[in-house]
Every structure is written in C-alpha cells, then in structure tokens.
Amino acid sequence: MLDRHIRPFIDPPLNKLGQHVALMGLSANMVTLAGLALGLAAGLAIVFEAFFVAILLILASRLADGLDGAVARARGVTDFGGYLDITCDYVFYATIPLAFISLDPQAHGVVGAFLLLSFYVNAGSFLGFAVLAEKKKMRSDARGVKSLYFTGGLLEGTETIAFFLLLCLFPTAFVPLAFGFALLCLITAVARVALAAKVFRD
Template sequence: MFDAKIRPLIDPVLNAQGARLAALGVTANQITLLGLALGLLSAALIACGAVGWALLPLLASRLADGLDGAVARAGRPSDFGGYLDIVCDFVFYGAVPLAFVALAPAANGLAGAFLLCSFYANGASFLGYAVLAEKREMKTRARGVKTLYFTGGLLEGAETIGFFVLLCCLPGSFVPLAYAFGTLCFLTALSRVLLAAKVFGD
C-alpha cells in the first residue's frame, strides 16, 4: 500500500549508494545473497530467543534488498538477478514466521501456519498476476524499475517489514498479530484475484 509512495523518497539515496557500490565492482547478485544471509541470521536469532538482537540483521537485510536493484541499475540489470531477488525475498518472508514457531512451537504453531499459508496465497496471486502482465507486455514503474510486474495491494513490502519489526518488539503478541496480518494478506490476495479477473477476464 505504501511502496509506491515511499519509492520516490528512497530511490535517489539508494541509487546514489548503488552507483558507488557498482563502481567498486560489487554486483547486484552479491548484495541479494548478502541480504538473504542477513535475513536468515535474523531468523536464527529469533529462533534462539534473541529476538531483540534479530532487529539489526533484519533491517540490514532489507537495506540490502533495496540496494541490489540500485546496483543492478548502475551496472547491468539481468533477468536472473530479478529472479534471484524474488526467490530470496520469499525465503526471507517464510523464515521469519518459521523462526517464531521454532521459538515457541506450542504457543505459536497454529498462528504461524496460518500466517505462512496467507503468505503462500498472497505470493501466488502476485506471481500469477506478474506472469499474465508479462504475457500482455504490461509495464509499470510505480514501485521502481523491476524485473517483474509489481501490482499494488493492501499489504506490500513496506508493511511486511513493519510487521516483522513489530513482531521483534512484541514477541509475546505473535499469535494475535499473526492472525491479524495473515487475514489482511488473504484479503490482499483476494483483491488481486478480483483485479486479475477484471483485467485478464476476457
């Protein structure tokens, strides 16, 4: 919901830093994999009970997720780079809820499963829409220059990062927060399906 509004504010800073990194020989794929490693470190810290400490690598991983595209734009963007980026994003998004389940399986298990199912539904609606948009040669730059077609929605990247930060700050409230966010994810997926029916239902 907020991604399109945030991009014009953060893109100039990210592009400037991305150009500097590219000039040093750093590649976008290296930044992407670093971001994944930091995200998985954050998940490992959560699972081990160091939830507060997990915030630092979590936020650093999302900074890397923004920088990889800026580095690619300063150098040579590639389809594989965009593919690797979305795969790493989905692994990260799944690892954090899984970590909270590992932290307290009995208390968090069902809510964590509900949350992961909602991510699965939302991700499927997003990727399916992107495939059909590519087939019809649709273009958008509302959320920056992307390899895939990014549709808007109630919940997007900014909201998910904010949710993960909230979970780290309030780990004892994982269950109600997971059910609330998961419900909003399902609503986002439903809205995207309805949009697809309108745009592609010919």
C-alpha cells in the same frame, strides 16, 4: 500500499549508494545473497530470543534488498537478477514466521502455519498476475524499475517489514499479530484475484 509512496524518498540515496557499490566491483546478485544471509541470521537471532539483534539484521537485510536493485541499475539489469531477487525475498519472508514457530511450537504453531499459508496464497496471486502481465506486455514503474510486474495491494513489502519488526518488539503478542496480518494477506490476495478477473477478462 505504502511502497509507492516511500519510493521517491528512498530511491535517490539508494541509487547513489548503489553506484558506489558497483564501482567497488560488487554485483547486484552478490548484494541480493548478502541480504538473504542477513535475513536468515535474523531468523536465527529470533530463535535464540535476541530480538534487538534480529531487528538490526532485518533492517540490514532489507537495506540490501533495496540496494541490489540500485546496483543492478548501475551495472545493468538482468533477468536472472530479478529472478534471484524475488526468490530470496520469499525465502526471507518465510524465515521470520518459521523462526517464531520454532521459538514456541506449541503456542505459535497453528497461527504460524496459518500465516505461512496466507503468504503462500498471496505469493501465488502476485506471481500469477505477474506472469499474465508479462504476456500482455504490461509495464509499470510505480514501485521502481522491476523485472516483474508488481501489483499493489493492502499489504506490500513495507507493511511486511513493519510487521516483522513489530513481532520482534512484542514477541509475546505473536498469536494475535500473526493472525491479524494473515487475514489481511488473504484479503490482499482476494483483491488481486478480483483485479485479475477484471484486467485479464478475454
């Protein structure tokens, strides 16, 4: 919901930084994988209850996630780069809930599994829409130039990162926070299915 509104503010500095990174010889895929490594490290920090470190690593990971697109625009966008980016994103999105489940399986297990289920459903609705949008040659740059067609929703990347940071700030509130966010994820997925029914009706 917030992604398109913050794009005008974050894209210009990211594009400038991306040009410098590209001149250093780093590829967009290298930045993508670095972002994934930082995200995995954030999950490990959560398991060891180093929540402040996890916050810094999450922020650094998402900076890399935004930067890889800027580097790609500077060096040339590739289909594989877009594929790698979305794959690494979903690995990261699963890592943080899994870390909280590992932190306290008895208290967090069921709600954590429900949260991961909601992510899975939401991802399926998003990727399915993207496939059909490509088939229909639909294009949108509201959320920046992307390899896939990005549909809006109640919850997007910005809200998810804010949620992860909130979990790290208030880890004892994982159960109510995760349950509420999972419900919102499912609402987002249902809304996207309804949109698909309208857009792709033959």
